[in-house]
Amino acid sequence: MGNRLSKLYTRTGDDGTSGLSGGQRIAKNHERMNAMGTVDELNSTIGMMISKLDDEELSTLMTAIQHDLFNIGGEISMPGHSFIKADKIAGLENQIDAFNGLVEPLKDFILPGGSEAAAVCHVARAIARRAERDVVTLHQAEPVCDTTRQYLNRLSDLLFVVARIINLRTGNPDILWNKELA
Numbered sequence: 001m002g003n004r005l006s007k008l009y010t011r012t013g014d015d016g017t018s019g020l021s022g023g024q025r026i027a028k029n030h031e032r033m034n035a036m037g038t039v040d041e042l043n044s045t046i047g048m049m050i051s052k053l054d055d056e057e058l059s060t061l062m063t064a065i066q067h068d069l070f071n072i073g074g075e076i077s078m079p080g081h082s083f084i085k086a087d088k089i090a091g092l093e094n095q096i097d098a099f100n101g102l103v104e105p106l107k108d109f110i111l112p113g114g115s116e117a118a119a120v121c122h123v124a125r126a127i128a129r130r131a132e133r134d135v136v137t138l139h140q141a142e143p144v145c146d147t148t149r150q151y152l153n154r155l156s157d158l159l160f161v162v163a164r165i166i167n168l169r170t171g172n173p174d175i176l177w178n179k180e181l182a
Helices: 031-052 056-077 086-100 116-141 146-170
Strands: 017-019 025-027
Touching: 031 056, 031 116, 056 146, 086 146, 116 146
Parallel strands: none
Antiparallel strands: 017 025
16 A cells, blocks of 8 residues: 555645545534544544553454444545444444453442553543444434444443453452442
8 A cells, every 4th residue: 555644734624624535525513523533532542441451352352443443434434335234233242241241240330440441441431422422413414324323332332341341350349339429
């Protein structure tokens, strides 16, 4: 592959617009740009989480998810395209079920925290929920593939249970919400 990004600045966005993959220019605060930005933020946060993991299985899983998120960003950048297939959602569900079988059932809410990697995973979970909301907002204006919205919904669930798995594997207990302190 040749040098696709030979120049990092183009000055074309100085007028408050950004280009989509098809060449169309839209406002930087357009719903589409908000959704792409939040997916990028989520991808970056997962990258930070990976840097704090000492767990090959989880690092491999999260890297694969980063690739999916990059594809979702591309999909959002190309209206009418779909890159996330139903098997990706089934894969997330299978992983959620497998990991959820390894942790104690919850009787109370848990607070984000534990190890540093788990805390970053909880941040990623919250960003995944925002990404889903941003994609739903975009979908209300312009169609977004159902599987993309479903993927982001399942991803937030997976990130929740991954945070619990990280804490389990690092010997950090879940921090239970104490309603008496509220």
